[in-house]
Amino acid sequence: MTTAASSDADLIAAHAAGDPRAFAELVRRHRDRMWAVALRTLRDPEEAADALQEAFISAFRAAASFRAESQVTTWLHRIVVNACLDRVRRRQSRPTVPLPETGPGEPATPRDSMADRETSLVVQNALTTLSEDQRVPIVLVDVEGYSVAETAKMLGIAEGTVKSRCARGRAKLAKVLGHLRNPDADANVPGGAVEGRGVPVRRRGEGR
Amino acid sequence: MTDNARGPLGPPWSVDLLADLHAGALDEAESARLWPQVNADPEARAVLDALDSVKVDLGQLGQAPVAPMPAEFAARLDQALAAEARAMGPVATAPPPPRPVAPAPPPQAPPSAPVVDLAAARKRRNRIAAWGTGVLTAAAAAAAIAFVAIPDTTDGTAAPGDTEQTEQPGGAADEPPLALSRGNLSPAIDQLSGENDYGALEDAAGLRECLDSHGIQAEGDTVGVRPVTLDGEEGVAALLGAGLGRFQLVIVNPACDEVLADTELP
Numbered sequence: 001m002t003t004a005a006s007s008d009a010d011l012i013a014a015h016a017a018g019d020p021r022a023f024a025e026l027v028r029r030h031r032d033r034m035w036a037v038a039l040r041t042l043r044d045p046e047e048a049a050d051a052l053q054e055a056f057i058s059a060f061r062a063a064a065s066f067r068a069e070s071q072v073t074t075w076l077h078r079i080v081v082n083a084c085l086d087r088v089r090r091r092q093s094r095p096t097v098p099l100p101e102t103g104p105g106e107p108a109t110p111r112d113s114m115a116d117r118e119t120s121l122v123v124q125n126a127l128t129t130l131s132e133d134q135r136v137p138i139v140l141v142d143v144e145g146y147s148v149a150e151t152a153k154m155l156g157i158a159e160g161t162v163k164s165r166c167a168r169g170r171a172k173l174a175k176v177l178g179h180l181r182n183p184d185a186d187a188n189v190p191g192g193a194v195e196g197r198g199v200p201v202r203r204r205g206e207g208r
Numbered sequence: 209m210t211d212n213a214r215g216p217l218g219p220p221w222s223v224d225l226l227a228d229l230h231a232g233a234l235d236e237a238e239s240a241r242l243w244p245q246v247n248a249d250p251e252a253r254a255v256l257d258a259l260d261s262v263k264v265d266l267g268q269l270g271q272a273p274v275a276p277m278p279a280e281f282a283a284r285l286d287q288a289l290a291a292e293a294r295a296m297g298p299v300a301t302a303p304p305p306p307r308p309v310a311p312a313p314p315p316q317a318p319p320s321a322p323v324v325d326l327a328a329a330r331k332r333r334n335r336i337a338a339w340g341t342g343v344l345t346a347a348a349a350a351a352a353i354a355f356v357a358i359p360d361t362t363d364g365t366a367a368p369g370d371t372e373q374t375e376q377p378g379g380a381a382d383e384p385p386l387a388l389s390r391g392n393l394s395p396a397i398d399q400l401s402g403e404n405d406y407g408a409l410e411d412a413a414g415l416r417e418c419l420d421s422h423g424i425q426a427e428g429d430t431v432g433v434r435p436v437t438l439d440g441e442e443g444v445a446a447l448l449g450a451g452l453g454r455f456q457l458v459i460v461n462p463a464c465d466e467v468l469a470d471t472e473l474p
Contacts, residue, residue, distance in 0.1 A: 020293060020384045024437070027289065031282065031440065036274035049281040053288045060292055120272035123265045142266035148232075160233060167231035170262045171223045177265060179258035180223070 008072035016064040023060055030073065031056075034080045040139050041084035043128060047091075048084070055083035081144065085154055088136055126176040134169035137162045142170075219249060226255045279389065282440030286387030293384045385435040385442060388459070390469065396457055397473055400432035400447040407435035407444040408462035415446055418464035431455065435462075443468045 006014065006022070008029070014022035034055070038048035059079050066075055127135055140151040141162065148166075152159040174180045228234050229242055246252040277285070385407075386399055409415045415433060419426060431447040436459060438445075443459045450456040450472055459469040 023293075024286075024289065024384050027285070028440070028442070031285065032274050032276045035277035035281070040269075045278070045281065049277075049284060052277075052281075053285050056285060056289060057292050060289060061296075119265065120269050123269045138266065142263050143270040145267075145270060163231045163233035164228060167227035167233050168224065170231070170259050171227035173262045173266075174223070174227075174255075174258040177262060179261045180255070 009068055012063050012066050012072055015060075016066075023063065026072070026076075027056055030076055033073075034076065037077065037080050037144065038084050040124070040127065040143060041081065041136060042087060043135075047087055051083040051087050052080060054086075055080040058083065077144070081140065081146075081154065085136070088132065092132070123173075123177065126173050129176050130169050130172060134165050134172070137165045138169040138173075141166055219251065221246075221249070221252045221255060223255060226252055227259055230256050230259045277440070279439035280391060283387050283389035283391075283437075286385070286437045286440060290384050290387050385437045386445070387437050388445065389439055393457055393469070393471060394473060396436075396445060397447060397455055400434055400445055400457075403432040403434040405434045407433075409433075409444050409460075409464065415444075418444075418460055419446070419458065421464065422460070422467050422470075424458055424467070424470060426450075426456065438468045441468060445469075447473075 006025070008026060011022040011026045015026070031052075034052055035048065038052045038055075039045060042048045042051060055076075059076055062079075066072070127139065130138065137151055137155065140146045140154065141148060146154070148159050148162050152162045155162065225242075226246065229239060229246065232239070234242070246256065276282075386396075388396055388399075406412070406415055409418055412430065415430070426448040429449050431449060433444065433446045436443050436445040438459050441461070443461050444464075445457060445459040448456040448458065455473045457469060457471050457473050458467065460467050
């Protein structure tokens with residue numbers, strides 16, 4: 001089998017059957033995407049690298065138990081997220097060590113020059129302004145696409161807590177990202193403080 | 209009417225209240241009461257629109273092209289996986305006991321997969337590097353040229369000067385590529401010496417042809433050859449003798465259309 005041309009599921013099967021190169025190919029394919037997931041969740045590159053290592057070793061060992069009903073990427077993604085959340089919990093149980101305000105590998109970009117940056121970098125930077133309690137559920141729900149219920153289960157908190165933390169985080173991001181015209185307004189939105197006139201009539205809230 | 213925690217339940221609107229409404233965090237009765245007011249108020253709808261924009265931005269972040277994992281971390285990951293592969297021996301020919309795939313660990317649970325102690329690994333690599341350098345220095349008087357294949361990690365039982373290598377069943381060819389990093393190539397001397405896995409280059413003639421195609425003239429014998437990853441990029445590494453006490457490390461990609469590294473190691 002040519003590993004480079006194989007599907008992810010083929011690679012998992014080949015790895016489980018003893019092919020020494022199959023898992024390396026799987027890692028090569030997904031490493032960067034999973035790195036991004038780990039970095040978004042943990043912010044600290046050293047911790048993200050450790051979490052990713054932990055996750056891939058876990059996947060390496062558990063590959064034989066992989067069942068084809070789920071996609072390899074979904075399976076791998078979940079393992080990486082769980083490894084990251086383990087580290088978040090351990091970090092929260094230790095005395096607080098503040099992380100740098102800017103994200104890993106990201107320049108401390110002045111607000112007025114952000115318009116020239118890639119949107120993803122701007123959003124990534126904005127995420128670093130959130131507390132961990134807000135950032136982690138937002139990353140899981142809004143970035144990684146997990147449902148509120150899945151996120152609540154992964155974090156071991158109530159669904160309502162996930163919703164309210166996401167709500168607070170989005171409100172702050174709306175200010176940081178400039179979607180609210182009056183970002184300094186702490187809570188109330190007086191007339192004329194927001195952008196986006198003439199928006200369509202809203203549906204009910206997400207509540208998923 | 210006001211909500212002490214969130215602010216007024218009406219114009220001027222509290223962003224927190226609207227964010228809770230938007231996220232479905234309010235109870236049904238309150239939500240049902242507020243939606244008609246919110247839908248009737250352009251200011252409130254604009255706030256909700258801003259929150260929607262945030263969700264769109266975040267969703268796009270998840271789909272955006274990602275920056276590659278830094279080479280240092282990629283190499284570390286490759287090394288950890290190579291160590292894991294060696295520790296496990298032949299990979300999972302018998303399925304492990306069934307267990308849930310990637311279950312969500314309970315709060316405060318220990319990690320499901322132990323992580324190689326990176327600091328210890330770094331120290332161990334440094335020790336190996338120092339040891340390997342010593343071996344090379346001693347071997348230099350006898351070995352003139354070494355060609356090292358980088359894709360595998362050995363246990364340190366290098367055999368410099370043993371250029372009459374034959375493929376050993378269950379040897380390097382069955383092992384994953386050796387992980388190397390441009391920032392620290394010295395361990396390659398130890399890790400490649402005595403290896404005889406030409407990988408994609410197939411055999412000594414393929415290696416020679418590859419080197420010739422890039423104008424690389426080896427001064428001495430091939431000390432070792434092995435598939436490797438260099439900062440995560442696949443290749444074949446050859447350790448060549450380069451004179452008394454010196455080695456030339458050449459790493460090419462599997463197709464041999466690119467030289468990933470060509471350096472002299474002391």
